[in-house]
Amino acid sequence: MGSESLKVGIIGGGHIGKQLVRALLELSGVLAQNIHMSTRRPETLSEFQQLGVECFYDNGQLVAWADIVFLCCLPCHLQHICSEIHSYLREPCIVYSLVTAVPLPRLKQLLCYSAILRPQYQCNIRDLENVGGTNGTVRAALQDPIIIQATCPCNTKERIAVTGKWLEAVFYAALNSCMWRHLPHQQALELLNDVCFPKQCPICAEKTSCPRFVCGNFVNQTFVSSLTEEDTFPWFDLTTVQMKESPFSQLLASSVSLQNHLTLLYYTSFGVPLEKSGRMVSRGHWQQNIVFSCHSSSQDGAGL
Incomplete structure (x- = not known):
């Protein structure tokens, strides 16, 4: 859509x-x-x-x-x-x-x-007072590189942190949309890969290709082994995704390459070139707020 x-x-x-x-x-x-x-x-x-x-x-x-x-x-x-x-x-x-x-x-x-x-944020009053950038409308803020950098969910040490759990929920919501349209899981993955890993990628310019999402990045291996070619992803409970650890949260925590790609995607979606941020995300640091265990057999978190 x-x-x-x-x-x-x-x-x-x-x-x-x-x-x-x-x-x-x-x-x-x-x-x-x-x-x-x-x-x-x-x-x-x-x-x-x-x-x-x-x-x-x-x-x-x-x-x-x-x-x-x-x-x-x-x-x-x-x-x-x-x-x-x-x-x-x-x-x-x-x-x-x-x-x-x-x-x-x-x-x-x-x-x-x-x-x-x-949306889930981590900040305090002092943090807000120290954030520079545009004062005024939401529209102006969404075009301000300082604000975009401060709110990027892939950021590591900014004063305002949009936690990775929000970002996970956005991805699982996209998979729900694909499931509702009866798209086989491989087609759903192809759509996500096309959005997150462009053909002309400045991050991977010196590499043969960008990383690619696979089924196991979103569902547990038991569920992966049960999928047939025409099967869709399951319907994901988005509240469970935001409150528990998932395969995608583990991927986000471990993949610096994915962190960098999603940073690029976040910046460019607001029309802000990545270089205006002054830096790429730091290697090995991913801001997260995950304190719940994963229950892969739970009905609410089917396939997680």
Whole structure:
């Protein structure tokens, strides 16, 4: 699915919701008519309505329509909103929670749903005060090399660290999308490899080729041995991915080459050349926050 056809739903029309819409319209390629907002006061969103964004107040209607739903509400409103929308959620819709005060287990409990993503940061007030770069809109920040460097999940010692668990969940969410479209596992891997390891790769210019993903990078070996040529990957519980160790987290921890490739991908996705960061990721250092054990036989973590 391309960005032009992606249907994005946003619950909450406050500061975060508005900033998100502006960033999507200006930077993502998502069309205005493919963005819907649900808020108690849709009349306050006339600037977006004039651009073609549909604004209303019906959280259930929005969730039933969207491919991805962003929760941009206040924490005190979350329980009520979850009770409104959980019966409308259906795979493969992804819920992306920007209500950072509410942890994943609680979100999963409230929504009775597992395809949830939540950004995970490591920072403190002093860290935030010492980060330079653009002060202003989200759009400006996403075009600032200093901010991009500070938030890269492959970074090792920046003041703000987006943990590797978020990055893992993004990859497993991509595999879920492939599974939903009934793509055989090898085709799903081919798509990921094409995105992460370009043919004209500056990192591997002096090598014969870039590394490539294989099945065992995402599922355990027992599951790999059971796959036939036409089998898809299993459906992954994204909350489990973010709370437990997985084959992909082990790969991220051990492969400097992959860390460097994903750093390049992160920078270029924002239009920021890697050299503007001032350095490549340091060898042998990968910022992680993994403290849970892997339970490969668990139903929630099928194949992990």
